[in-house]
Amino acid sequence: MKEIVLLYWPKGGSVEKTANKLFESFDKNDIDIFDLDSFDLGNLKNYKTIILGNSTVGAERWQDADNNNIWFSFFRELKDYDISNHKIALFGLGNQVLYPAHFVDGLGFLYEEVINLNGNIIGKWPTEGYSFTDSEGVEDDYFYGLALDEDFEPELTQERINKWIEQLKKES
Numbered sequence: 001m002k003e004i005v006l007l008y009w010p011k012g013g014s015v016e017k018t019a020n021k022l023f024e025s026f027d028k029n030d031i032d033i034f035d036l037d038s039f040d041l042g043n044l045k046n047y048k049t050i051i052l053g054n055s056t057v058g059a060e061r062w063q064d065a066d067n068n069n070i071w072f073s074f075f076r077e078l079k080d081y082d083i084s085n086h087k088i089a090l091f092g093l094g095n096q097v098l099y100p101a102h103f104v105d106g107l108g109f110l111y112e113e114v115i116n117l118n119g120n121i122i123g124k125w126p127t128e129g130y131s132f133t134d135s136e137g138v139e140d141d142y143f144y145g146l147a148l149d150e151d152f153e154p155e156l157t158q159e160r161i162n163k164w165i166e167q168l169k170k171e172s
């Protein structure tokens with residue numbers, strides 16, 4: 001039985017590309033990957049660790065309970081499951097150069113939803129080395145999960161992923 005499930009949304013862009021990169025960087029015996037829409041929540045209990053990945057596209061959208069945003073329906077359904085025995089790690093795509101005041105805000109959305117459901121977060125990631133002015137995805141010099149910038153720092157993604165995976169192994 002695989003220990004980790006990686007769930008991501010949206011499809012077709014940098015989140016999907018990066019989710020696949022993350023998946024490829026793990027031992028295949030350890031991890032399954034699904035886009036959020038293709039995953040049956042009934043199977044969640046089979047996994048010890050859950051990795052959730054999103055992007056930030058328009059900061060205000062996260063505050064706006066838009067039923068078309070599949071993350072909202074995911075967390076609404078997740079309320080019926082006990083996630084307190086899982087370890088949950090987050091990753092978020094953003095752009096530090098064009099959106100320095102809202103860099104990876106979407107990580108903050110994921111974090112809040114998971115904490116509201118008594119989830120245990122692992123994989124917080126230092127803000128050192130990034131260049132931005134503000135983020136809802138940060139507390140005390142740590143992002144709530146792995147922050148990735150495929151728009152301006154794609155060359156750093158694989159190295160960040162490798163380091164983060166080692167960190168997750170220690171914290172799982």
Ligand SMILES: Cc1cc2nc3c(=O)[nH]c(=O)nc-3n(C[C@H](O)[C@H](O)[C@H](O)COP(=O)(O)O)c2cc1C
Nearest residue numbers: 013014015055056057058093094095099102103104
């Ligand atoms: C309309 C628009 C708004 C965006 N707003 C933000 C933002 O507020 N903060 C941020 O860090 N990145 C922002 N980005 C950058 C995206 O998060 C980034 O390009 C990401 O890699 C997109 O991944 P996706 O194509 O899988 O959604 C925005 C991009 C677009 C097109």
